[in-house]
Amino acid sequence: MSVYLIGFLRAKDWKWYREYRASSEPLVAKHGGRYLIKGGPLSWLEGDAAPPDAVVLIEFPSRTQAEGFYRDPDYRPMISLRQTGCLTDLLIADGLAEPVP
Secondary structure: OOEEEEEEEEEOOOOOHHHHHHHHHHHHHHOOOEEEEEOOOOOOOOOOOOOOOEEEEEEEOOHHHHHHHHHOOOOHHHHHHHHHHEEEEEEEEEOOOOOOO
């Protein structure tokens, strides 16, 4: 069952992003992940909260791989780097189970 890492980013500035991207994208691939959404235009349909500046959606084959990405020692400095440049809400959500034939 696929698992999704979902991030809502509210940027203070984007100076951190180039270094973050160069390091985090290979780590996502190392753990079997693939980006489905990485920024782009947003259309807020409901709710009172201010929309984030960016949304990130990464698909992983399993929760173990998604958590492995987040806990990878090589990713730890990228967490700190990201947190200096933006406020982030980050979560992991299970996808739908495959139907049984």
